Amino acid sequence: RAKEDGRNCIRFYDCMMQKKVSERLALESDLRVALRKNQLAVHYQVLVNEKGEPVGAEALLRWHCPGRGMVSPAEFIPLAEETGLIESVGYWVLEDVLSRIASWKERGGPLSKLQVSVNVSARQFHLPSFCSTVMALLRKTGASPRNLKVEITESALAYDLELVEETLRTLRSMGIRISLDDFGTGYSSLGYLKRLSLDELKIDQGFVRDILDDPNDAAIAETILALASALKLSAVAEGVETKGQLERLVRMGCTRFQGYHFSRPLPALEFERLIEQASGDRKRRAW
Numbered sequence: 695r696a697k698e699d700g701r702n703c704i705r706f707y708d709c710m711m712q713k714k715v716s717e718r719l720a721l722e723s724d725l726r727v728a729l730r731k732n733q734l735a736v737h738y739q740v741l742v743n744e745k746g747e748p749v750g751a752e753a754l755l756r757w758h759c760p761g762r763g764m765v766s767p768a769e770f771i772p773l774a775e776e777t778g779l780i781e782s783v784g785y786w787v788l789e790d791v792l793s794r795i796a797s798w799k800e801r802g803g804p805l806s807k808l809q810v811s812v813n814v815s816a817r818q819f820h821l822p823s824f825c826s827t828v829m830a831l832l833r834k835t836g837a838s839p840r841n842l843k844v845e846i847t848e849s850a851l852a853y854d855l856e857l858v859e860e861t862l863r864t865l866r867s868m869g870i871r872i873s874l875d876d877f878g879t880g881y882s883s884l885g886y887l888k889r890l891s892l893d894e895l896k897i898d899q900g901f902v903r904d905i906l907d908d909p910n911d912a913a914i915a916e917t918i919l920a921l922a923s924a925l926k927l928s929a930v931a932e933g934v935e936t937k938g939q940l941e942r943l944v945r946m947g948c949t950r951f952q953g954y955h956f957s958r959p960l961p962a963l964e965f966e967r968l969i970e971q972a973s974g975d976r977k978r979r980a981w
């Protein structure tokens with residue numbers, strides 16, 4: 695009886711696993727189709743300085759799948775990393791963003807001054823061809839490397855550190871800025887920070903969320919700000935949703951912010967409108 699129960703349990707488990715595997719396969723093949731059929735889009739979320747002026751944007755990938763609706767990057771990026779599809783997805787994002795940056799340069803005005811951050815996954819970052827691909831795309835699109843920032847997470851550092859250093863140096867020598875995303879949530883040792891050529895730390899939204907109520911989160915945010923300042927890196931607070939959080943961060947000395955309090959990530963055209971309006975009339979700014 696117990697044996698039978700055990701067997702049923704295993705069967706049930708097998709069935710669950712099978713379902714999971716086939717769901718993942720389906721998602722992967724849908725994502726392949728998405729790449730071919732232009733179902734991917736890049737949205738942009740504004741990054742502001744202490745005066746509330748737009749200084750940059752983060753490019754965030756969106757997948758509108760006819761059968762599934764909006765699929766979150768938190769869902770499909772990890773899968774794309776595992777399957778290797780991230781290489782094509784990442785290339786598509788870079789090309790799309792750089793074309794956009796080039797069009798903003800041509801247009802002039804406030805959009806042409808923004809620094810646009812692109813998330814680059816560990817696997818993409820470690821491709822031997824990564825730097826030359828970026829170089830080729832800059833040339834192809836006519837975008838300026840000064841308008842580009844590459845965001846990596848601590849997981850990208852957990853490889854051969856010599857190689858990481860070399861890639862970072864190459865990118866920076868091209869004039870591209872480097873940002874360390876989700877700082878404090880990964881496994882990187884502080885020793886990396888002094889060795890690597892970085893420009894910016896992003897304080898993970900996990901530390902910002904409860905910054906008003908949780909003294910530990912406040913202490914961590916403050917420590918990251920102090921660390922960034924001591925190492926002459928800039929720091930951005932992610933996930934700022936309320937005026938209270940913003941004020942707290944300002945008092946801590948933070949000068950760069952991103953989050954729903956200012957704007958959600960927007961489709962490119964809406965983002966363009968937001969930026970041109972924000973610079974045209976300070977008072978009409980949405981935040």
Ligand code: C2E
Nearest residue numbers: 754755767768771787813814815933934935953954955959
């Ligand atoms: P991330 O790079 O840390 O991006 C920030 C995430 O926080 C975004 O989620 C953004 O929409 C969300 N966010 C911004 N402000 C707020 C806020 O005030 N409150 C809250 N709760 N969330 C906020 P999203 O767009 O769903 O992206 C999730 C993750 O997927 C990103 O985290 C990034 O790791 C990854 N991702 C997105 N686009 C790309 C891409 O093009 N390439 C790669 N490799 N990864 C990407």
Ligand code: MG
Nearest residue numbers: 752813845875
């Ligand atoms: Mg990011």
Ligand code: MG
Nearest residue numbers: 875876896932
């Ligand atoms: Mg982040």
Ligand code: MG
Nearest residue numbers: 875876898899
């Ligand atoms: Mg994240």
